[in-house]
Amino acid sequence: MKRPDPRGPVSAELIDLLTRRPGADPAAHSELLVLAAEAARLTDDILDDDDLQLALFCLYELHYGGVEGVDDAWEWEPGLIAVRRLLEEPFEQALRSAALVAAGPPSETPAAEGKPDSDAVADMLFALAAQDSGPSLSRYVAKKATAEQLAEFLIHKSIYQLKEADPHTWAIPRLAGRPKAALVEIQADEYGGGRPHRMHSALFARTMQGLGLDTSYGSYADAVPAVALASVNMMSLFGLNRRLRGAITGHLAIYEMTSSRPNHLYARGFRRHGFGADVTEYFDEHVEADAVHEQIAGRDLAGGLAEAEPQLLEDILFGATAALAVDARLTAHIVEAWEDGRSSLRTPLLAAA
Amino acid sequence: MDHETKQPGDSSSVVLCPDGPILIRGDFEIVTPSGDPVPRQRTTVALCRCGASAIKPYCDGSHKLIKFRTDA
Numbered sequence: 001m002k003r004p005d006p007r008g009p010v011s012a013e014l015i016d017l018l019t020r021r022p023g024a025d026p027a028a029h030s031e032l033l034v035l036a037a038e039a040a041r042l043t044d045d046i047l048d049d050d051d052l053q054l055a056l057f058c059l060y061e062l063h064y065g066g067v068e069g070v071d072d073a074w075e076w077e078p079g080l081i082a083v084r085r086l087l088e089e090p091f092e093q094a095l096r097s098a099a100l101v102a103a104g105p106p107s108e109t110p111a112a113e114g115k116p117d118s119d120a121v122a123d124m125l126f127a128l129a130a131q132d133s134g135p136s137l138s139r140y141v142a143k144k145a146t147a148e149q150l151a152e153f154l155i156h157k158s159i160y161q162l163k164e165a166d167p168h169t170w171a172i173p174r175l176a177g178r179p180k181a182a183l184v185e186i187q188a189d190e191y192g193g194g195r196p197h198r199m200h201s202a203l204f205a206r207t208m209q210g211l212g213l214d215t216s217y218g219s220y221a222d223a224v225p226a227v228a229l230a231s232v233n234m235m236s237l238f239g240l241n242r243r244l245r246g247a248i249t250g251h252l253a254i255y256e257m258t259s260s261r262p263n264h265l266y267a268r269g270f271r272r273h274g275f276g277a278d279v280t281e282y283f284d285e286h287v288e289a290d291a292v293h294e295q296i297a298g299r300d301l302a303g304g305l306a307e308a309e310p311q312l313l314e315d316i317l318f319g320a321t322a323a324l325a326v327d328a329r330l331t332a333h334i335v336e337a338w339e340d341g342r343s344s345l346r347t348p349l350l351a352a353a
Numbered sequence: 354m355d356h357e358t359k360q361p362g363d364s365s366s367v368v369l370c371p372d373g374p375i376l377i378r379g380d381f382e383i384v385t386p387s388g389d390p391v392p393r394q395r396t397t398v399a400l401c402r403c404g405a406s407a408i409k410p411y412c413d414g415s416h417k418l419i420k421f422r423t424d425a
Contacts, residue, residue: 119371130417185378189395198394260414264407285394291412292399295370 001061001218002068007226008051010039014058014083022073029079036083046094046230047326052087053229057221059084060236064166065217088237092244095234095322102325103317104131116313118303125250125298125320129257132324137331138262140338141269150270151211152344155220156334160232161204161282162217165190167232170239171248177308179249182300186252186293200289203282207270210279223345227330234326238319246315247322249305253297254320259290372423374399374412383410 003019006012013032017025036055043049061067062075074080141153160167165187172183192198205215214220221229238248267283277284302320306313337344365379378397384390391410399412403421406413 123371126417185397189397193395261418264413287413288408288411289395291374291414292376292395292397294414295368295373295376295399296397299370 001065001216001221003070004054004058004218004221006051007054008039010036010051011054011058014055018058018067018070018074022071022077023079026079029082033079033083033086036086040087040090043090046087046090047098047329048226048230050226052091053226053233054221056084056087056091056233056236057229059087060233060240061218063236063240064163088241091230091233091237095237095326096318098325098329099318099321102328103128103321115310116303116306118299118307121303121306121313121316122295122298124317125253125302126257126294128317128320128324129254132258132328136262137334138265140335142265142272143269145269145338147211147273148349149338149344150273151213151349153266153334154208154211154213155345155349156224156228156330158204158208158213158215158220159218159224159228160235162201162208162215164200164204167235167239168248168252171245174242174245175249175305178304179301179308182296182304183249183252186256186296186301189289189293198285200282200285203285207279207282210275223347223349225330225333225344225346227326227333231326231330234322244315244319246305246309246312247319249297249302250316250319250321251323253294253302253316254323256290256294256297258324260287260294263287263290369423370399372421373416374402376400 003015004011006015010032013028013035017028017032020028036052039049039052040046043052046052058067059080062070062072062080066072066075137153141150145153168183169187172180172187175183188194190200192200192202196202208215235248235251238244238251263283263286267280267287270280270283302316306316334344343349365377365381368376368378370376376397376399382390383393383398383400401409401412401415402423403416403419405415405419405421407415
């Protein structure tokens with residue numbers, strides 16, 4: 001992706017460092033580490049911290065498509081891994097707290113007792129998905145969103161959807177047997193079943209094109225709020241840390257389980273504005289695909305993993321609940337802005353032609 | 354459902370999802386009563402069992418909204 005604009009001292013120092021040769025300036029590494037430690041200590045709310053979320057986003061992006069003008073050798077530079085771990089620790093803590101709040105009173109979760117079976121785990125996850133409350137972005141998009149708001153909606157989503165499925169793919173070599181086969185089955189479908197134009201990220205790019213938006217990955221990273229970056233950073237955190245393999249499967253399961261109905265409503269919002277099948281295909285595809293995926297993800301992936309490694313059940317539920325909690329915050333941010341007649345972006349779309 | 358006993362040679366399988374659709378994977382064809390193929394985008398499909406789907410024969414998750422139960 002193109003290099004984003006810094007949002008504070010840590011992201012500024014990091015982005016500056018990345019333009020240099022890896023390992024050429026150890027003093028700059030230590031300076032960045034000190035800055036990051038200080039910022040991580042002082043932040044009120046790391047989920048909403050623009051500077052730290054952008055820094056994490058750039059650090060993670062080195063493991064995906066890379067950053068323009070940045071040497072690929074930075075990916076495994078020990079100094080940067082140290083910064084990433086330093087930021088990941090409070091980030092994970094914040095996600096665990098947010099998940100705990102979202103999960104409600106502990107009596108609701110009959111987990112942890114004995115050996116979970118895969119049907120019971122699927123039931124737990126479906127129940128979590130069903131209690132998802134708060135303002136609904138999909139109903140707003142279906143009924144009220146203006147054409148500009150539809151474009152904003154796609155911009156928020158583009159941070160993930162233009163690399164849709166990639167963060168969960170990290171988990172494949174970390175699983176075995178039934179959960180692995182389940183994840184591969186889902187991902188094969190996400191990646192178009194061998195047809196590049198059917199890849200979900202490609203379908204999403206066509207939707208963006210229909211609204212005259214830039215489809216190169218990360219082109220709108222500067223426009224979205226911290227919590228939109230946090231939502232994608234969460235997936236990278238779960239996907240890139242083997243110890244969190246429970247969380248990444250729970251995350252995928254809950255994404256699939258909260259997808260069919262909203263996508264039906266998103267499609268309706270775009271049709272209401274006269275957009276055709278080229279734009280709505282992405283959403284229509286998800287209505288059908290995710291009704292398949294939610295069954296496989298709940299029972300065979302998350303449930304199968306809980307049967308194989310019962311100690312991971314807690315993290316499976318954590319990943320699912322954290323996903324709901326962070327996305328509820330992003331939804332609240334967007335819907336509040338729209339209801340106030342403001343843009344939900346940091347920099348309103350000027351001429352998105 | 355015992356997933357462990359399934360052999361690699363199985364050509365297809367039908368999973369009756371509790372309170373949900375019928376999941377079919379493997380080698381099969383979906384046709385209309387007159388034998389015409391039903392458009393299909395993926396190898397594994399979920400067929401509507403509750404009757405509420407707007408994209409029949411496929412499932413669209415509507416069973417959750419109508420609280421469809423398979424044990425009733």
